[in-house]
Amino acid sequence: GENVEQHPSTLSVQEGDSAVIKCTYSDSASNYFPWYKQELGKGPQLIIDIRSNVGEKKDQRIAVTLNKTAKHFSLHITETQPEDSAVYFCAASKGYKLSFGAGTTVTVRA
Amino acid sequence: GAVVSQHPSRVICKSGTSVKIECRSLDFQATTMFWYRQFPKQSLMLMATSNEGSKATYEQGVEKDKFLINHASLTLSTLTVTSAHPEDSSFYICSARDVSARTDTQYFGPGTRLTVL
Numbered sequence: 719g720e721n722v723e724q725h726p727s728t729l730s731v732q733e734g735d736s737a738v739i740k741c742t743y744s745d746s747a748s749n750y751f752p753w754y755k756q757e758l759g760k761g762p763q764l765i766i767d768i769r770s771n772v773g774e775k776k777d778q779r780i781a782v783t784l785n786k787t788a789k790h791f792s793l794h795i796t797e798t799q800p801e802d803s804a805v806y807f808c809a810a811s812k813g814y815k816l817s818f819g820a821g822t823t824v825t826v827r828a
Numbered sequence: 829g830a831v832v833s834q835h836p837s838r839v840i841c842k843s844g845t846s847v848k849i850e851c852r853s854l855d856f857q858a859t860t861m862f863w864y865r866q867f868p869k870q871s872l873m874l875m876a877t878s879n880e881g882s883k884a885t886y887e888q889g890v891e892k893d894k895f896l897i898n899h900a901s902l903t904l905s906t907l908t909v910t911s912a913h914p915e916d917s918s919f920y921i922c923s924a925r926d927v928s929a930r931t932d933t934q935y936f937g938p939g940t941r942l943t944v945l
Contacts, residue, residue, distance in 0.1 A: 750932040761936040818871045
């Protein structure tokens with residue numbers, strides 16, 4: 719099955735700086751890569767996703783890049799704010815079954 | 829749009845009792861819903877895939893007789909934890925696919941915190 723590795727496990731950044739989270743996947747047939755943000759005690763919230771026919775996607779302060787050849791994708795958050803503090807999960811899928819990374823705990827220091 | 833609700837948000841029960849958790853897609857139809865379990869500081873683990881009108885597909889290692897899933901309509905799936913024990917205490921989260929969107933996008937519910945005493 720699909721194996722998704724996510725790094726780093728924790729990330730502390732100063733408010734206003736950028737945060738980058740990287741994920742690699744094992745199954746070259748995977749074609750959908752969403753990112754979720756999960757706040758304490760809540761369900762995951764989809765923040766951005768990318769499909770295999772696109773190399774980059776941006777939504778305001780959030781961007782995702784995909785390198786199909788290397789089988790890795792990354793989440794970039796610019797101008798971080800305290801409300802960006804949360805756990806972020808990457809995932810990969812072919813068809814409909816999502817395989818999640820282990821998560822990254824992001825802390826934005828004021 | 830694409831809102832998924834869960835009920836209850838938290839439940840505490842005695843060992844040996846059964847607990848039912850509801851998952852509803854509020855503004856879209858969901859042919860397929862998914863049930864996940866998440867232990868503290870861990871990732872989401874898929875338990876089963878629920879298809880409207882048919883039997884659920886369980887992941888390896890998940891006991892289908894213990895975790896009963898029913899997907900009776902395009903907007904409702906239920907998970908029943910039968911004869912719950914303390915080791916079943918966890919955060920249970922459902923997600924749903926919008927069948928009309930024809931995408932793989934899954935929208936998650938807010939989760940249900942189950943504590944078994």
